[in-house]
Amino acid sequence: MTSPFLLRLTNTLAYFFFLGSGIYSVAGPDGFPDTYAKHETYLTPAPWAFAIWGVIHFLFFGFIVWQWFGDSNEVVVNAFGSWFFIAALCTSLWSTLWATDHLFLSLILLCFASASITLIYHQLSIRPAPSFTQSLFVHAPISLYHGWLVYVIWLNILALFIRTGSDGHKPEHPGLLINVVVGLILAQLTATAIAYTEYKGAVGDVPGAFTIAWALFAVSARQPAAFIKWASFACGILVTIYAFVPLVRGRPLTGNAGERESLLHAPNAGGSRAVSSEEAIV
Incomplete structure:
Protein backbone atom coordinates (compact mmCIF):
# COMPACT_ATOMS: atom_id res chain seq x y z
CA MET A 1 0.00 0.00 0.00
CA ARG A 163 -13.41 28.11 -35.90
CA THR A 164 -14.34 31.77 -35.63
CA GLY A 165 -13.50 34.43 -38.18
CA SER A 166 -9.96 35.62 -38.80
CA ASP A 167 -10.66 38.64 -36.58
CA GLY A 168 -11.62 36.37 -33.69
CA HIS A 169 -15.28 37.39 -33.71
CA LYS A 170 -18.27 35.10 -34.14
CA PRO A 171 -21.27 35.87 -36.33
CA GLU A 172 -24.14 37.02 -34.12
CA HIS A 173 -26.50 34.78 -36.06
CA PRO A 174 -24.86 31.35 -36.40
CA GLY A 175 -26.26 28.85 -38.88
CA LEU A 176 -28.63 26.03 -38.11
CA LEU A 177 -25.88 23.42 -37.80
CA ILE A 178 -23.99 25.42 -35.17
CA ASN A 179 -27.18 26.05 -33.22
CA VAL A 180 -27.95 22.32 -33.25
CA VAL A 181 -24.43 21.37 -32.13
CA VAL A 182 -24.38 23.94 -29.32
CA GLY A 183 -27.92 22.98 -28.32
CA LEU A 184 -26.88 19.33 -27.97
CA ILE A 185 -23.89 20.33 -25.84
CA LEU A 186 -26.11 22.45 -23.60
CA ALA A 187 -28.47 19.47 -23.27
CA GLN A 188 -25.55 17.22 -22.32
CA LEU A 189 -24.33 19.67 -19.68
CA THR A 190 -27.86 19.83 -18.26
CA ALA A 191 -28.10 16.03 -18.23
CA THR A 192 -24.75 15.83 -16.43
CA ALA A 193 -25.98 18.23 -13.72
CA ILE A 194 -29.15 16.17 -13.32
CA ALA A 195 -26.97 13.05 -13.10
CA TYR A 196 -25.05 14.62 -10.21
CA THR A 197 -28.32 15.04 -8.34
CA GLU A 198 -29.50 11.51 -9.12
CA TYR A 199 -26.15 9.85 -8.41
CA LYS A 200 -25.83 11.25 -4.91
CA GLY A 201 -29.20 9.86 -3.82
CA ALA A 202 -31.43 11.58 -1.29
CA VAL A 203 -29.63 14.93 -1.09
CA GLY A 204 -28.15 15.18 -4.56
CA ASP A 205 -24.96 17.06 -5.32
CA VAL A 206 -25.52 20.80 -5.05
CA PRO A 207 -21.85 21.81 -5.65
CA GLY A 208 -21.63 19.77 -8.85
CA ALA A 209 -24.94 21.07 -10.17
CA PHE A 210 -24.03 24.62 -9.12
CA THR A 211 -20.85 24.44 -11.20
CA ILE A 212 -22.73 23.45 -14.34
CA ALA A 213 -25.34 26.17 -13.69
CA TRP A 214 -22.54 28.74 -13.21
CA ALA A 215 -21.07 27.78 -16.58
CA LEU A 216 -24.46 27.94 -18.31
CA PHE A 217 -25.27 31.38 -16.90
CA ALA A 218 -21.79 32.62 -17.87
CA VAL A 219 -22.32 31.40 -21.44
CA SER A 220 -25.70 33.13 -21.54
CA ALA A 221 -24.17 36.39 -20.28
CA ARG A 222 -21.54 36.50 -23.03
CA GLN A 223 -23.14 35.07 -26.15
CA PRO A 224 -25.08 37.50 -28.37
CA ALA A 225 -26.80 34.81 -30.49
CA ALA A 226 -30.40 34.67 -29.28
CA PHE A 227 -30.83 30.90 -29.35
CA ILE A 228 -27.60 30.18 -27.47
CA LYS A 229 -28.14 32.99 -24.97
CA TRP A 230 -31.64 31.96 -23.96
CA ALA A 231 -31.16 28.20 -24.27
CA SER A 232 -28.17 28.31 -21.91
CA PHE A 233 -30.07 30.58 -19.52
CA ALA A 234 -33.07 28.22 -19.49
CA CYS A 235 -30.80 25.22 -18.92
CA GLY A 236 -29.12 27.03 -16.03
CA ILE A 237 -32.49 27.70 -14.41
CA LEU A 238 -33.52 24.05 -14.85
CA VAL A 239 -30.27 22.78 -13.33
CA THR A 240 -30.57 25.16 -10.36
CA ILE A 241 -34.15 24.14 -9.58
CA TYR A 242 -33.51 20.44 -10.00
CA ALA A 243 -30.47 20.51 -7.72
CA PHE A 244 -32.65 21.48 -4.75
CA VAL A 245 -35.51 19.06 -5.46
CA PRO A 246 -34.07 16.25 -3.27
CA LEU A 247 -33.63 18.62 -0.32
CA VAL A 248 -37.21 19.84 -0.61
CA ARG A 249 -38.65 16.42 -1.23
CA GLY A 250 -36.64 14.77 1.53
CA ARG A 251 -36.64 11.31 0.01
CA PRO A 252 -34.54 9.36 -2.52
CA LEU A 253 -35.04 10.23 -6.15
CA THR A 254 -36.64 7.68 -8.41
CA GLY A 255 -34.72 6.14 -11.23
CA ASN A 256 -32.55 3.18 -11.98
CA ALA A 257 -29.08 3.27 -10.38
CA GLY A 258 -27.48 1.97 -13.55
CA GLU A 259 -28.96 4.84 -15.53
CA ARG A 260 -27.62 7.35 -13.01
CA GLU A 261 -24.13 5.88 -13.15
CA SER A 262 -23.99 5.72 -16.93
CA LEU A 263 -24.50 9.49 -17.19
CA LEU A 264 -21.43 10.07 -15.03
CA HIS A 265 -19.40 7.25 -16.62
CA ALA A 266 -18.55 6.02 -13.13
CA PRO A 267 -19.81 2.46 -12.53
CA ASN A 268 -20.73 1.75 -8.93
CA ALA A 269 -18.52 -1.26 -8.43
CA GLY A 270 -18.92 -3.50 -5.43
CA GLY A 271 -22.68 -3.11 -5.13
CA SER A 272 -22.52 -0.31 -2.60
CA ARG A 273 -25.69 0.43 -0.70
CA ALA A 274 -27.77 3.55 -1.18
CA VAL A 275 -26.87 6.61 0.85
CA SER A 276 -29.49 7.45 3.42
CA SER A 277 -30.55 10.91 4.45
CA GLU A 278 -28.66 10.52 7.73
CA GLU A 279 -25.47 9.92 5.72
CA ALA A 280 -25.95 12.95 3.53
CA ILE A 281 -22.88 14.18 1.79
CA VAL A 282 -22.23 17.16 -0.39
Missing part, protein backbone atom coordinates in the same frame (compact mmCIF):
# COMPACT_ATOMS: atom_id res chain seq x y z
CA THR A 2 1.25 3.48 -0.82
CA SER A 3 2.48 5.44 2.17
CA PRO A 4 -0.21 7.86 3.47
CA PHE A 5 2.53 10.35 4.32
CA LEU A 6 3.92 10.21 0.78
CA LEU A 7 0.45 10.71 -0.69
CA ARG A 8 -0.21 13.69 1.59
CA LEU A 9 3.09 15.23 0.58
CA THR A 10 2.37 14.61 -3.11
CA ASN A 11 -1.11 16.13 -2.78
CA THR A 12 0.36 19.20 -1.11
CA LEU A 13 3.02 19.76 -3.75
CA ALA A 14 0.51 19.14 -6.54
CA TYR A 15 -1.91 21.64 -5.04
CA PHE A 16 0.63 24.46 -4.83
CA PHE A 17 1.85 23.74 -8.36
CA PHE A 18 -1.79 23.74 -9.51
CA LEU A 19 -2.49 27.02 -7.69
CA GLY A 20 0.71 28.67 -8.93
CA SER A 21 0.09 27.77 -12.56
CA GLY A 22 -3.44 29.16 -12.34
CA ILE A 23 -2.21 32.45 -10.94
CA TYR A 24 0.60 32.66 -13.50
CA SER A 25 -1.77 32.02 -16.42
CA VAL A 26 -3.78 35.08 -15.39
CA ALA A 27 -1.31 37.44 -13.73
CA GLY A 28 2.04 36.36 -15.21
CA PRO A 29 3.99 38.41 -17.79
CA ASP A 30 2.33 36.42 -20.58
CA GLY A 31 -0.93 36.04 -18.68
CA PHE A 32 -4.35 36.36 -20.25
CA PRO A 33 -6.94 37.63 -17.74
CA ASP A 34 -9.89 36.36 -19.77
CA THR A 35 -8.37 32.90 -20.20
CA TYR A 36 -11.29 31.20 -21.90
CA ALA A 37 -11.60 33.97 -24.48
CA LYS A 38 -8.16 33.08 -25.85
CA HIS A 39 -10.11 30.95 -28.34
CA GLU A 40 -13.56 32.37 -28.95
CA THR A 41 -16.34 29.82 -29.33
CA TYR A 42 -20.11 29.74 -28.98
CA LEU A 43 -19.56 28.36 -25.46
CA THR A 44 -17.07 30.98 -24.29
CA PRO A 45 -18.27 32.31 -20.90
CA ALA A 46 -18.33 35.81 -19.48
CA PRO A 47 -15.00 36.83 -17.85
CA TRP A 48 -16.40 36.44 -14.33
CA ALA A 49 -16.80 32.68 -14.91
CA PHE A 50 -13.09 32.26 -14.09
CA ALA A 51 -13.91 33.17 -10.47
CA ILE A 52 -15.04 29.57 -9.94
CA TRP A 53 -11.38 28.65 -9.70
CA GLY A 54 -11.05 30.86 -6.64
CA VAL A 55 -13.68 28.76 -4.88
CA ILE A 56 -12.13 25.50 -6.05
CA HIS A 57 -8.63 26.47 -4.92
CA PHE A 58 -9.90 27.73 -1.56
CA LEU A 59 -11.74 24.47 -0.84
CA PHE A 60 -8.80 22.36 -1.98
CA PHE A 61 -6.57 24.34 0.39
CA GLY A 62 -8.96 23.24 3.13
CA PHE A 63 -8.50 19.65 1.97
CA ILE A 64 -4.71 19.99 2.03
CA VAL A 65 -4.86 21.18 5.65
CA TRP A 66 -7.50 18.59 6.63
CA GLN A 67 -5.53 15.63 5.25
CA TRP A 68 -2.63 16.29 7.63
CA PHE A 69 -4.82 16.06 10.72
CA GLY A 70 -7.17 13.50 12.15
CA ASP A 71 -8.06 10.13 10.68
CA SER A 72 -7.75 10.83 6.96
CA ASN A 73 -5.86 7.71 5.85
CA GLU A 74 -8.91 6.02 4.34
CA VAL A 75 -9.79 9.00 2.17
CA VAL A 76 -6.21 9.90 1.24
CA VAL A 77 -5.18 6.36 0.30
CA ASN A 78 -8.33 4.75 -1.06
CA ALA A 79 -10.28 7.72 -2.43
CA PHE A 80 -7.65 10.19 -3.62
CA GLY A 81 -4.63 7.95 -4.12
CA SER A 82 -2.43 9.41 -6.86
CA TRP A 83 -5.38 10.64 -8.91
CA PHE A 84 -5.41 14.16 -7.50
CA PHE A 85 -1.76 14.59 -8.46
CA ILE A 86 -2.52 13.47 -12.03
CA ALA A 87 -5.56 15.74 -12.34
CA ALA A 88 -3.74 18.79 -10.93
CA LEU A 89 -0.74 18.24 -13.21
CA CYS A 90 -2.87 17.74 -16.34
CA THR A 91 -5.02 20.80 -15.62
CA SER A 92 -1.95 22.94 -15.03
CA LEU A 93 -0.38 21.83 -18.30
CA TRP A 94 -3.69 22.41 -20.08
CA SER A 95 -3.43 26.14 -19.35
CA THR A 96 -0.09 26.31 -21.17
CA LEU A 97 -1.25 24.26 -24.14
CA TRP A 98 -4.48 26.25 -24.44
CA ALA A 99 -2.57 29.54 -24.37
CA THR A 100 -0.09 28.33 -27.01
CA ASP A 101 -2.79 27.02 -29.41
CA HIS A 102 -2.06 23.31 -28.96
CA LEU A 103 -5.75 22.54 -28.75
CA PHE A 104 -5.66 18.82 -29.54
CA LEU A 105 -3.04 18.10 -26.89
CA SER A 106 -4.91 20.28 -24.39
CA LEU A 107 -8.07 18.23 -25.00
CA ILE A 108 -6.21 14.99 -24.32
CA LEU A 109 -4.91 16.36 -21.01
CA LEU A 110 -8.40 17.49 -20.04
CA CYS A 111 -9.70 13.97 -20.64
CA PHE A 112 -7.00 12.53 -18.37
CA ALA A 113 -7.79 15.11 -15.70
CA SER A 114 -11.52 14.43 -15.93
CA ALA A 115 -11.03 10.66 -15.74
CA SER A 116 -8.86 11.06 -12.63
CA ILE A 117 -11.37 13.29 -10.88
CA THR A 118 -14.22 10.95 -11.87
CA LEU A 119 -12.44 8.10 -10.08
CA ILE A 120 -12.08 10.21 -6.93
CA TYR A 121 -15.70 11.35 -7.24
CA HIS A 122 -16.91 7.75 -7.34
CA GLN A 123 -14.73 6.66 -4.42
CA LEU A 124 -16.02 9.53 -2.31
CA SER A 125 -19.63 8.73 -3.25
CA ILE A 126 -19.32 5.37 -1.48
CA ARG A 127 -17.66 6.98 1.54
CA PRO A 128 -20.23 9.30 3.15
CA ALA A 129 -18.73 12.28 4.94
CA PRO A 130 -19.11 11.95 8.73
CA SER A 131 -18.81 15.70 9.33
CA PHE A 132 -19.58 19.04 7.74
CA THR A 133 -15.85 19.81 7.53
CA GLN A 134 -15.22 16.73 5.44
CA SER A 135 -18.22 17.49 3.25
CA LEU A 136 -16.99 21.02 2.65
CA PHE A 137 -13.28 20.43 2.14
CA VAL A 138 -13.18 16.91 0.68
CA HIS A 139 -16.39 16.18 -1.22
CA ALA A 140 -17.35 19.70 -2.37
CA PRO A 141 -14.10 20.65 -4.20
CA ILE A 142 -14.11 17.37 -6.11
CA SER A 143 -17.71 17.99 -7.23
CA LEU A 144 -16.86 21.54 -8.30
CA TYR A 145 -13.69 20.45 -10.09
CA HIS A 146 -15.44 17.60 -11.90
CA GLY A 147 -18.33 19.78 -13.07
CA TRP A 148 -16.06 22.51 -14.37
CA LEU A 149 -13.86 20.05 -16.25
CA VAL A 150 -16.93 18.65 -18.00
CA TYR A 151 -17.75 22.16 -19.23
CA VAL A 152 -14.17 23.05 -20.24
CA ILE A 153 -13.85 19.83 -22.24
CA TRP A 154 -16.77 20.94 -24.41
CA LEU A 155 -15.27 24.42 -24.66
CA ASN A 156 -12.00 22.89 -25.87
CA ILE A 157 -13.81 20.68 -28.39
CA LEU A 158 -15.61 23.64 -29.92
CA ALA A 159 -12.39 25.64 -30.06
CA LEU A 160 -10.79 22.74 -31.91
CA PHE A 161 -13.51 22.03 -34.46
CA ILE A 162 -15.59 25.19 -34.87
